[in-house]
Amino acid sequence: MRTIWDISPPVSDRSPVFPGDTAYQQRWTATLDTHCPVNVAEIRLSTHLGAHADAPLHYDPHGPSAGHMALEPFLGPCRVIHARHGRPLIEPADLLPHLSNCPPRILVSTTAKAKYDAWSDHFTAFAPSSLQLLADQGIQLVGIDTPSVDPASSKTLESHQVLRHHAMRVLENLVLDEIAPGDYELIALPLALIQADASPVRAILRSLD
Incomplete structure (x- = not known):
């Protein structure tokens, strides 16, 4: 049996969201008792809560929605790279030593x-030049263990725009604490939310053998 690592954070009413975004809310529309055979819940949440895949519609008014994204970028070999330096941006120098014979998906811890x-507004994001480097290497998907590939204060979303320009896909809010650098299989499929700008995912890694 291949080893599985769950790289998705727990989702609950304690899950943080960008200030002003929709927090997790749940209510029971049916409860199991002598008159009802099931529990049924209604939930309300931001499409960017927890581990999620941004759709191009998030940063491009003419981009495809979550439900119209091809699934292939979210499934297959990936490489985990550590850039645990605590600086505001992941720079090309953080990535270059790890790109030899690289699979088409990169996750950065x-x-x-x-x-x-x-x-917290204080998290590490990607320098746009780093995403350009990955695009030049043929990378189809990038992932990060912070809320965004852009800094929280960004109004231009330059890193998202590099993704848009190269039709790259992105995963945010992953949990890579226990994941050693190296190559894995990624499975992180978005839901078929036809009108949505993003989708929650249950992201996992599997060992390659």
Whole structure:
């Protein structure tokens, strides 16, 4: 049996969201008792809560929605790279030593302890030049263990725009605390949310043998 690592944070009413975004809310529309055979819940949440895949519609008014994205980028060999330096941006120099014979998916671990129970504006994002480097290497998907590939204060979303220009896919809010650098199989499929700008995913890694 191949080893599986769950790289998704828990989702609950404690899950942090970008200030002003929709927090997790749940109510029971049916409860199991002598008159009802099931529990049924209604949930309300941001499409960017927890581990999620941004769709191009998030940063491109003419981009495809989550439900119209091809699934192939979210499934297959990937490489985990550690850039746990605590600086605001992942620079090309952080990635270049790790790109030899690289699979088409890159996940970057920026910290030994992902923050998934409180919001903070202080997290590591990608320098646009780093995503351009990965695009030039033929990378189809990038992932990060922080809320965004852009800094929280960004109004231009330059890194997202590099993704848009090269039709790259992205995963955010992963949990890579226990994942050693190296190559794995990634499975992180978005839901078929036809009108949505992003989708939650249950992201996992599997050992290659």
